[in-house]
Amino acid sequence: MDNIPNLAIIEHARISPPPATSGHRSLPLTFFDIVWLLFPPVHHLLFYKFPHSKSHFVETVIPNLKHSLSITLQHLYFPFAGKFIVYPNRNGSTTKPEIRHVEGDSVALTFAESTLDFDDLSGYHPRECENFYPLVPPLGNAVKESDYVTLPVFSVQVTYFPNSGIAIGMTNHHSLGDATTRFDFLKAWASIFETGGDESFLTSGSPPIYDRFDIPEEHERRLNQTRLEGFYQPPSLVGSDKVRATFLLSRAHINGLKKQVLAQLPTLEYASSFTVTCGYMWSCIVKSYVEMGEEKGEDELEQFITAVGLRSRLNPPLPESYFGNCSGPCIVTVKNNVLKGENGFVMGAKLIGEGISKMVNKKGGILEDVDRWHDGFKIPARKIGVSGTPKLNFYGIDFGWGKPIKYEVVSLDYSGSFSLSACKESAQDFEIGVCFPSKQMEAFAKIFSDGLRSAIAS
CATH class of the missing domain: 3.30.559.10 (Chloramphenicol acetyltransferase-like domain)
Incomplete structure (x- = not known):
């Protein structure tokens, strides 16, 4: 990623919840999460006007985005910093996948600068698809452990366009959550960034509900771990015509x-x-x-x-x-x-x-x-x-x-x-x-x- 044309990396960061706030937590995947385990990642972009200097971006925006993301992960959206733990179907294993967060887990947050035309990219007319790919971060690779596979669930890239704009690119595994969950996370992060803390959001917002719900066992049989036998690395966006x-x-x-x-x-x-x-x-x-x-x-x-x-x-x-x-x-x-x-x-x-x-x-x-x-x-x-x-x-x-x-x-x-x-x-x-x-x-x-x-x- 460091050698992509028209893109210069400013900083690679890892953002965790504040120390000793989230600790070890796990969230079992439900029937509705498991169906998405083998699907491609979700990539989306938000473009913002930002007619300010690079020094203002580096000195003000970058530290505030880091701080606000850390607070958002704290007790509101800790799963975004966790990893999927998936157990292949071996020796009759029926252990369900989960999102696991342990102390020190983090979100990959990249800051970059692009020389591409911000006004062109943020338009409505036909634009080359491959110009968007450098603006969304890779999700990361699956890692095989002794009896399970881990997979990152979320990554962010914030790209600065000199004196014109900012693009916030996000990549998430679909099993992390649907569009409603992604939208609620973004609302919380934006609120905390703007106010500098989570007090306002906790008072007036709607914190996520993590309670799991039961699906009758007969409905889960078709989504047993045999679907995960061929668990694979998530695909990447490549050059396109x-x-x-x-x-x-x-x-x-x-x-x-x-x-x-x-x-x-x-x-x-x-x-x-x-x-x-x-x-x-x-x-x-x-x-x-x-x-x-x-x-x-x-x-x-x-x-x-x-x-x-x-x-x-x-x-x-x-x-x-x-x-x-x-x-x-x-x-x-x-x-x-x-x-x-x-x-x-x-x-x-x-x-x-x-x-x-x-x-x-x-x-x-x-x-x-x-x-x-x-x-x-x-x-x-x-x-x-x-x-x-x-x-x-x-x-x-x-x-x-x-x-x-x-x-x-x-x-x-x-x-x-x-x-x-x-x-x-x-x-x-x-x-x-x-x-x-x-x-x-x-x-x-x-x-x-x-x-x-x-x-x-x-």
């Missing part, structure tokens, strides 16, 4: 899409902003593949995957500040010709809405079909997913430099997913991040904008 861009979906556009869906399907029970947006994106992406000559046979399958939040849907419900993962996959499969037709997005929205509604309204509860959740992944189909949720406003994370001017989900580059978040200007509008080869991006942009013009006109 793709570009990333962000598209805006205004409230007027969303309402226009809803109107189109309900005009054709007036009895549809579930037509939310989320489902019509996802249906629209699913159809646009499939059509962009067609434009690129990657058309599949009409009977071949397309698949859409979204994680449905379950905190409020369990019985009894979990608090929103519950620490960890708490979501289940909703997987919708349909023939290719349904999505590439004139009414493709309407059918996509219908299928996604029905899939979510069926999942959350099970008579036997949300976990009734939990042991069959992963069967859908085995279906041979082109898979497109969505990362994030507009319910979490990352543009509200203010360290004292003002709100972010751009939020990016860099880990989209591992898959065919798109990101969905609240818009910078209004939480009622959506920002959608995508990553494609340049020619496909051009095709997608035209399909996306033409469809929205039709939605507004209808």
Whole structure:
């Protein structure tokens, strides 16, 4: 990492909670955490305007970020400094994985300086994906011990752009927590940085809840330790010929899409902003593949995957500040010709809405079909997913430099997913991040904008 073009390392630091505050603590992984153990890391970036000198950054920002991160780790978010302890399935071992923190454990925090164009990187237009990779830190390597494997769970990089901006890049193992947990951690860190201590956050914030919840044993059998037999080093982002861009979906556009869906399907029970947006994106992406000559046979399958939040849907419900993962996959499969037709997005929205509604309204509860959740992944189909949720406003994370001017989900580059978040200007509008080869991006942009013009006109 020290020899990356356009990047100079200012400092490598290890940040621990204050001495003798966290000690030895462990947090067992639940069913919902274990499902993510073999997935790629999550990388995201926050860009902030910072028209100040390097000396101000080094003398003021760096020490304050170190101090505030240490306090945040103290008794609020100690798992971020810990490691996964994973026991391969040998000799019939059934020991569950856990996050373990011992005195002296730390988060890798890197400070760097970049010569890349801050305004270009923080824009909405197509930008080369590989320019973002130096801004997110590696997670670290798995280490094999005598009878278990350890794996770091979190790392941070803060990159200074001379007299223009700062980028905070974060990498975490998905089993550490979902988007809600990451968002809550960032809110706490920003609050502690701005106030210099945790008193304000502890008084007015929502500290994480670490209580674990029980999943019936029969549901856990499909996620036993045999899944971890091939536990591997986390993949790294590498050079790419793709570009990333962000598209805006205004409230007027969303309402226009809803109107189109309900005009054709007036009895549809579930037509939310989320489902019509996802249906629209699913159809646009499939059509962009067609434009690129990657058309599949009409009977071949397309698949859409979204994680449905379950905190409020369990019985009894979990608090929103519950620490960890708490979501289940909703997987919708349909023939290719349904999505590439004139009414493709309407059918996509219908299928996604029905899939979510069926999942959350099970008579036997949300976990009734939990042991069959992963069967859908085995279906041979082109898979497109969505990362994030507009319910979490990352543009509200203010360290004292003002709100972010751009939020990016860099880990989209591992898959065919798109990101969905609240818009910078209004939480009622959506920002959608995508990553494609340049020619496909051009095709997608035209399909996306033409469809929205039709939605507004209808």
